[in-house]
Amino acid sequence: MRRLFALTLALAAVASPxxxxxxxxxxxxxQHVAAQAGLLHVLDDGDxxxxxxxxxxxxxxxxxxxxxxxxxxxxxxxxLGPRVSVAAFDRALVRQLGLADVAAAVQDQxxxxxLHPPARFGTxxxxxxxxxxxxxxxxxxxxxxxxxxxxxxRAEAAYSLARVAQFGGWEVQAARDTLAxxxxxxxxxxxxxxxxxxxxxxxMPYIWGGETDGASAGQVHGGYDCSGFAWRVFKxxxxxxxxxxxxxxxxxxxxxxxRSQRIRPSAVRPGDLLFFGPGRFxxxxxxxxxxxxxxxxxxxxxxxSSGQGVYVSPLFEGWLHDEFTWARRIL
Numbered sequence: 001m002r003r004l005f006a007l008t009l010a011l012a013a014v015a016s017p018x019x020x021x022x023x024x025x026x027x028x029x030x031q032h033v034a035a036q037a038g039l040l041h042v043l044d045d046g047d048x049x050x051x052x053x054x055x056x057x058x059x060x061x062x063x064x065x066x067x068x069x070x071x072x073x074x075x076x077x078x079x080l081g082p083r084v085s086v087a088a089f090d091r092a093l094v095r096q097l098g099l100a101d102v103a104a105a106v107q108d109q110x111x112x113x114x115l116h117p118p119a120r121f122g123t124x125x126x127x128x129x130x131x132x133x134x135x136x137x138x139x140x141x142x143x144x145x146x147x148x149x150x151x152x153x154r155a156e157a158a159y160s161l162a163r164v165a166q167f168g169g170w171e172v173q174a175a176r177d178t179l180a181x182x183x184x185x186x187x188x189x190x191x192x193x194x195x196x197x198x199x200x201x202x203x204m205p206y207i208w209g210g211e212t213d214g215a216s217a218g219q220v221h222g223g224y225d226c227s228g229f230a231w232r233v234f235k236x237x238x239x240x241x242x243x244x245x246x247x248x249x250x251x252x253x254x255x256x257x258x259r260s261q262r263i264r265p266s267a268v269r270p271g272d273l274l275f276f277g278p279g280r281f282x283x284x285x286x287x288x289x290x291x292x293x294x295x296x297x298x299x300x301x302x303x304x305s306s307g308q309g310v311y312v313s314p315l316f317e318g319w320l321h322d323e324f325t326w327a328r329r330i331l
Contacts, residue, residue, distance in 0.1 A: 023050065023051035023144055023153065024048075024051035025050060025155075026141065026155060027050065028048075030155075030158045030159045030162035031048045031050055031158040033166065034162050035158075037065075037069070037161070037162075037165040039066060039069075039161040039164070040061075040062050040154065040157060040158050041061070048154065048158070049154060050154045051154070052153065052154050053082075053084070053151040053153060054153065054157045056077075056081055056083075059077065059080060059088075059092055062157070062161060063075065063077060066096050066097075066164065067096060069165075070097075072098065075092070084152055085149050085152060086146050086147070086148045086151075086203070087119075087148040087149060087203065088152075089152045089156075089157060090127035090132065091120070091123040093160060093161075094126045094130075097130075097172050098172065099126050099176060102122075102176055102179050102180075103123040103126045105179070106126065106182050106312075107121055109183060110122075112184075113185075113187055115195055116199070117199050118202065121199060121202050124203040124311065125179070125182075125202070125311065125312045128203075128308035129311075129312075130163070130171060130175050131163055132164070133203075133308050135306075135308070138207075138209075139208070142208070142220050143220050143221060145205035145223060146205070147203070147222065148203035178314050181301075181314070181316070182301055184270075184297060184301075185270060185298055187270055187271075190239055190331045191270045191271040191331055193237055194233055194237045194239060194295070194331065195270065195271065195295070195303070198229075198233045198295055198297075198303045198310075201224070201229070201233075202311065202312075203309055203310060203311070204309055205221060206224065206226075206305050206309050207220075207221055207222070207223035207225060209228065210222070210224045210228050210305075211224060211225075211229075225305060226293045226304055227248060227249050227250040227252075227253060229293075229304065229310060230294070231253070234330065239331070241271075241330040241331050251287045251291075253273060253293065253328070254273075254325070254326070255286075255290075256328070257328050262281065263327035263329060264281055265281070265324050265327070266299075268299050268327050269296065269331075270297055270298055270331075271330060271331040272296040272331075273330050274294045274296055274320075274324070275287075275290045275328070276290065276291065276319070276324055276325055277290045277323060277325045278323065280324070281324065285325055285326075292304075292306070292323070296327065300314060300315055300316055301313065302320060
């Protein structure tokens, strides 16, 4: 059966580009890794069938295999239906990787600060910190995106399981260490109102040019790009801040303030618009060098739409730290 799957994989590698990004085959290498690792097997006919929904039984088998691989007991998944949502799958992986306490702490912080986080918030923050989700490339791939409540396909599950199979032994502890610093301050009413809207979108996909929850003209799937997410949050808020944002792109929004109003990273407050690019704050940078945008949740964390969809990222390490350009006070 596995030899047949390997042959199918080889044939897929020489398939025409127009047929490459299909629901079933977009991640054939990851499907192979997941199958070879014993985490998600091919089906009885020898094919992986990446387009089919992952079943509850298949998730339990993946859990058992991952538990054996990690030499830990399998976690209780509770009642599972015939299909498994993206959020439920992410929750299962986070728990089996031993990070349920981290997810619970993240969830509790958001709840205590009045952000009304959806039940998936903590586990989605952890899962995306681990890099378990995939951004389908624009334009053809975006029709393959899934919302957190959608049934996860076997192909999407294989992507996540392949990432876990390829972990080098440090990723879980690194996520734990990073998210141990997820401590939110007390918010003003305006900050809390805007961040509630942002947090409610956790796990929605990154869509190039996206600015709505659902498909719309020129947008094949609901979701957001980086500036579309910030733009939408403040437009939906009904706050005066929404009227002060006139531009749609990150560069336009960054350029709507005077140089003297640019905020340093050490002075960031919740609700600030954060801009990123190759020009650093202390350099004579212009908005033309701004390529990314996020919304501050604290001085240490931001919520953004990027390669992991809508997720929470640290400001004290990684790309957001290295490429911080300036912030804009909007509240």
